[in-house]
Amino acid sequence: MIRPHLHLHDYVEPAATRAAATVLLLREMDGALEVLMTQRSPTASFAPSMYVFPGGVVDGDETFEEAAVRECMEELNIALDHGALRWHSHWVTDRDMPKRFDVRFYVAPMPHGQTPVADEQEQFRPTWVRPSDALAMHQAKQFPMIFPTIRTLEWFTRFDSVSAVLAACEAQVPHWSSCPRSGHIAGKPHYFMEHDSPYGELALVCPDGIKRHALDWTHERAVPLLKHVRRLTCGNPSMMTGPGTNSYIIGTPETGFIVVDPGPYGTYDLSTPDADQAHVQRLLDACRHADGAPDIRAIICTHSHPDHSPAAAPLQALASGASQPKIYGMKHLPTSRPHSEFSPDVQTKDGDVLTLSGGDLTITLRAIHTPGHAANHVCWVLEEDGLLISGDHILNGSTTVIDPPDGNMTDYLQSLDKLTAACEQHDIHYILPAHGHVLGFAKDAITKLKAHRLGREAKVKKAMEAMPDLALDELVALAYDDVNPKLWPIAMRSLAAHVERLKTHP
Numbered sequence: 001m002i003r004p005h006l007h008l009h010d011y012v013e014p015a016a017t018r019a020a021a022t023v024l025l026l027r028e029m030d031g032a033l034e035v036l037m038t039q040r041s042p043t044a045s046f047a048p049s050m051y052v053f054p055g056g057v058v059d060g061d062e063t064f065e066e067a068a069v070r071e072c073m074e075e076l077n078i079a080l081d082h083g084a085l086r087w088h089s090h091w092v093t094d095r096d097m098p099k100r101f102d103v104r105f106y107v108a109p110m111p112h113g114q115t116p117v118a119d120e121q122e123q124f125r126p127t128w129v130r131p132s133d134a135l136a137m138h139q140a141k142q143f144p145m146i147f148p149t150i151r152t153l154e155w156f157t158r159f160d161s162v163s164a165v166l167a168a169c170e171a172q173v174p175h176w177s178s179c180p181r182s183g184h185i186a187g188k189p190h191y192f193m194e195h196d197s198p199y200g201e202l203a204l205v206c207p208d209g210i211k212r213h214a215l216d217w218t219h220e221r222a223v224p225l226l227k228h229v230r231r232l233t234c235g236n237p238s239m240m241t242g243p244g245t246n247s248y249i250i251g252t253p254e255t256g257f258i259v260v261d262p263g264p265y266g267t268y269d270l271s272t273p274d275a276d277q278a279h280v281q282r283l284l285d286a287c288r289h290a291d292g293a294p295d296i297r298a299i300i301c302t303h304s305h306p307d308h309s310p311a312a313a314p315l316q317a318l319a320s321g322a323s324q325p326k327i328y329g330m331k332h333l334p335t336s337r338p339h340s341e342f343s344p345d346v347q348t349k350d351g352d353v354l355t356l357s358g359g360d361l362t363i364t365l366r367a368i369h370t371p372g373h374a375a376n377h378v379c380w381v382l383e384e385d386g387l388l389i390s391g392d393h394i395l396n397g398s399t400t401v402i403d404p405p406d407g408n409m410t411d412y413l414q415s416l417d418k419l420t421a422a423c424e425q426h427d428i429h430y431i432l433p434a435h436g437h438v439l440g441f442a443k444d445a446i447t448k449l450k451a452h453r454l455g456r457e458a459k460v461k462k463a464m465e466a467m468p469d470l471a472l473d474e475l476v477a478l479a480y481d482d483v484n485p486k487l488w489p490i491a492m493r494s495l496a497a498h499v500e501r502l503k504t505h506p
């Protein structure tokens with residue numbers, strides 16, 4: 001749990017929600033699935049002029065199903081049987097809206113022999129539409145819809161029959177339960193569900209969902225995530241580094257600062273030739289005491305890879321003044337590649353602790369040795385706030401490469417288990433990766449990551465059993481057939497790690 005006073009903004013309690021129910025009435029026309037939509041009144045207080053599915057608030061002691069049936073009659077003169085309803089999904093209105101609903105979305109086949117007639121009060125223009133057509137018209141700005149409607153329709157594009165949809169909803173368990181969050185990209189609001197990659201960052205920075213956090217990547221300034229945690233992304237974006245390497249700046253002018261992963265130095269995938277020097281200077285500028293003097297107390301490298309550790313020495317040289325920061329991390333192992341050599345001033349061991357304190361704030365960072373991506377990889381936990389700084393072991397928006405022999409798949413999976421245990425021990429909810437936005441739902445994210453790896457391994461195993469003599473470049477086409485072939489040369493490194501593991505743990 002984040003200490004509440006360290007959030008950037010004061011928390012504002014979102015408006016209370018009212019229970020509501022919505023029905024997606026379905027039919028088939030010319031071999032395609034269609035759904036019934038209506039346009040809301042331009043004077044409606046919620047979602048005016050938007051195309052929606054019929055529905056409304058739950059009255060008195062009605063059930064959700066009873067409300068759905070009643071609204072179909074009131075709004076469209078359609079007599080529906082309770083038994084025909086299947087629960088599809090659960091949406092809760094965004095936290096920043098003045099009117100909020102807790103809505104069950106149902107599906108039902110359109111009853112035979114009935115015709116929808118709009119009440120012309122709340123609902124207009126009953127329209128049967130193919131989900132893909134509605135989405136295309138929305139793209140063309142001819143069919144206004146709100147985010148939950150769009151995401152719901154996207155789910156339906158995979159079906160072409162009513163019976164297939166009903167079968168998929170047979171369990172009466174919602175396919176998702178979501179309260180979307182919005183952030184700004186290029187100054188415009190964009191909306192995200194819980195499984196979308198920026199969701200965790202929006203939850204961390206704006207828990208109440210009122211303020212709009214900008215998700216745009218910038219190399220020019222440190223982005224505040226909490227009062228004592230900032231991220232400065234280096235100007236080294238690439239296929240391997242995503243938006244660039246994230247350096248985390250932990251601390252305040254009162255506590256002094258710790259910099260995690262200062263980044264590349266030298267000509268490593270830089271957007272401009274001096275992006276590395278500019279990054280080091282910006283790190284220094286972001287770590288100043290109230291009197292203006294640089295105050296870096298420690299420099300941490302999660303691992304020795306060339307996009308993480310080389311800037312440690314130049315930053316240390318620049319920062320040397322009143323405080324002489326030491327470089328912490330694990331020395332590279334003999335298995336590392338030549339460009340990944342790294343020798344810290346202080347050799348970090350599993351469980352080591354670094355602390356900052358000043359004013360009324362204490363910050364404790366604890367090391368967790370997590371071999372797998374690199375043999376000398378160390379994650380760090382900010383214990384008081386349950387934050388995991390994951391280096392390259394866990395990324396957001398891309399999959400980390402396991403490159404043998406320094407990378408090892410069995411170690412990687414065991415380290416994930418170690419991080420799961422740390423999540424429980426330290427009540428960790430957020431992961432700060434070296435590439436990509438903050439991840440939320442930390443424990444679930446790790447569980448999914450492990451399942452993804454094991455799923456890939458099962459594919460590799462199956463292909464190896466079917467055709468034992470395949471070379472790696474043939475095997476990659478089978479085991480990574482769902483991945484863009486452009487990425488296969490990189491995927492082959494992780495594939496080698498899977499093959500190595502399968503040979504030792506058949």
Ligand SMILES: [Zn+2]
Pocket residue numbers: 303305373374392
């Ligand atoms: Zn790395």
